Amino acid sequence: MKQVSIIGLGYIGLPTAAMFASHGVKVKGVDVVQEICDIINEGKIHIEEPYLEEIVKQSVLSGMFSASTIVEPSDNFIIAVPTPITREKKADLSYVVKAAESIYPVLKPGNLVILESTVSPRCTEDVLIPVLEKSGLKAGRDFYVAHCPERVLPGKIIYELEHNNKIIGGITEESAIKAKELYSAFVQGEMHLTDATTAELCKLMENTYRDVNIALANELAKICDKLGVNVWDVVKYANKHPRVNLHQPGPGVGGHCLAVDPWFIVEATPELARIIELSRKTNDGMPAYVAQKVAGLVPDRAKVVVLGCTYKPDVDDMRESPVVELIEMLEENYQVEVVDPYIEKYDSNVYEVSNDADLIVLGVNHKQFKNLNFDVLAKIMKTKKILDTRNLFDKHAVTQSGFEYFLLGDGSSTALAEEAVFEVAAAQV
Numbered sequence: 520m521k522q523v524s525i526i527g528l529g530y531i532g533l534p535t536a537a538m539f540a541s542h543g544v545k546v547k548g549v550d551v552v553q554e555i556c557d558i559i560n561e562g563k564i565h566i567e568e569p570y571l572e573e574i575v576k577q578s579v580l581s582g583m584f585s586a587s588t589i590v591e592p593s594d595n596f597i598i599a600v601p602t603p604i605t606r607e608k609k610a611d612l613s614y615v616v617k618a619a620e621s622i623y624p625v626l627k628p629g630n631l632v633i634l635e636s637t638v639s640p641r642c643t644e645d646v647l648i649p650v651l652e653k654s655g656l657k658a659g660r661d662f663y664v665a666h667c668p669e670r671v672l673p674g675k676i677i678y679e680l681e682h683n684n685k686i687i688g689g690i691t692e693e694s695a696i697k698a699k700e701l702y703s704a705f706v707q708g709e710m711h712l713t714d715a716t717t718a719e720l721c722k723l724m725e726n727t728y729r730d731v732n733i734a735l736a737n738e739l740a741k742i743c744d745k746l747g748v749n750v751w752d753v754v755k756y757a758n759k760h761p762r763v764n765l766h767q768p769g770p771g772v773g774g775h776c777l778a779v780d781p782w783f784i785v786e787a788t789p790e791l792a793r794i795i796e797l798s799r800k801t802n803d804g805m806p807a808y809v810a811q812k813v814a815g816l817v818p819d820r821a822k823v824v825v826l827g828c829t830y831k832p833d834v835d836d837m838r839e840s841p842v843v844e845l846i847e848m849l850e851e852n853y854q855v856e857v858v859d860p861y862i863e864k865y866d867s868n869v870y871e872v873s874n875d876a877d878l879i880v881l882g883v884n885h886k887q888f889k890n891l892n893f894d895v896l897a898k899i900m901k902t903k904k905i906l907d908t909r910n911l912f913d914k915h916a917v918t919q920s921g922f923e924y925f926l927l928g929d930g931s932s933t934a935l936a937e938e939a940v941f942e943v944a945a946a947q948v
């Protein structure tokens with residue numbers, strides 16, 4: 520029977536382990552956190568993901584999946600540990616190094632090591648392999664190595680693990696073939712074989728492509744603000760062109776992928792990755808741009824209600840959220856209340872916190888905010904102003920209730936913002 524050891528049992532490693540175990544591959548899961556191993560060995564899970572708990576439970580009960588803090592000998596190893604960025608926007612590869620250090624003492628000739636973590640260009644060749652070769656074995660000759668990046672969407676991980684296309688980057692052709700054979704246990708999507716560095720760059724560029732395009736939309740929003748044109752109309756009508764796909768502007772870009780991965784490329788080639796770096800800075804500057812607009816709309820110490828604080832709609836994930844940054848900026852000058860139905864520490868009822876408010880700022884277009892009753896809000900707020908950064912509200916309905924409606928990227932708040940003085944330390948407006 521095939522066997523695999525999966526190092527790192529988080530959002531990627533645990534579902535991957537469950538998929539292998541439920542498709543006839545015996546899985547030893549490894550995590551440095553004992554509590555995570557204990558939970559899994561009870562057939563339970565420590566993360567939120569639809570359908571996962573049932574598969575883990577069945578796999579543990581059938582004896583196909585167990586977890587421990589110790590790496591044991593295995594035919595195959597998959598590394599799925601975190602790869603965050605430092606405060607200086609450099610890739611932190613220390614988790615990958617530690618994972619490799621736990622593998623090399625048990626590495627045997629003929630083994631396959633797959634790196635699934637998202638990493639900087641050349642990490643497989645220059646960082647992973649030197650640690651694994653401390654075993655005395657030679658990569659590509661005595662054991663196989665591949666980089667196979669993951670691109671699943673949280674909330675749909677089980678489906679996408681099986682059906683997404685996969686890039687298999689071997690350090691040799693044989694390494695790629697071995698990795699493909701392993702994943703064939705459950706992957707139904709196409710598997711494209713290439714080299715490890717190409718695979719690394721593919722993954723990084725997928726997220727960079729989206730980040731750069733959002734930056735383009737955000738730059739367009741600023742241009743439209745200046746020209747008094749509605750950016751949302753420009754995007755909508757330009758996209759009627761069969762070969763144009765402008766993205767949506769907004770108060771910034773968050774999450775653990777788009778706001779992180781482009782920096783890995785900038786770090787590797789700072790003198791060349793100019794558009795990529797400028798895009799990152801453009802998107803990182805959007806919270807300050809929105810804060811500047813708020814300063815034009817209400818005086819210091821006004822009561823500002825921010826709707827939503829996650830990094831995208833209808834999820835409970837606040838990692839790298841630009842709205843969290845916006846809230847921190849606003850808290851320096853205003854009395855800020857946050858409403859987010861997905862985050863426990865915040866109120867979920869817009870009407871309860873909007874009493875005597877001076878301004879509502881729509882930060883995240885959660886579905887719960889779509890049909891607000893503006894007549895009710897008009898009665899309880901002190902000043903009837905709304906700043907919509909996502910083009911969620913119907914301008915007609917809002918203004919009919921007596922509100923002044925300001926939209927990001929249509930010029931409605933620009934003159935006021937330009938007059939306002941708002942000190943933001945790291946503002947890159």
Ligand SMILES: NC(=O)c1ccc[n+]([C@@H]2O[C@H](COP(=O)([O-])OP(=O)(O)OC[C@H]3O[C@@H](n4cnc5c(N)ncnc54)[C@H](O)[C@@H]3O)[C@@H](O)[C@H]2O)c1
Pocket residue numbers: 526527528529530531532549550551552555599600601602614617618621635636637638669670671672673775
């Ligand atoms: N979560 C996603 O949606 C997603 C999507 C695509 C790619 N990725 C990438 O996959 C990688 C893993 O991400 P994640 O979301 O699963 O992270 P995670 O934080 O959810 O899980 C990582 C796990 O690794 C464990 N760990 C850390 N160091 C370890 C070590 N030396 N040995 C054993 N276990 C160790 C941690 O305790 C944690 O449980 C990252 O590189 C990420 O960028 C994530």
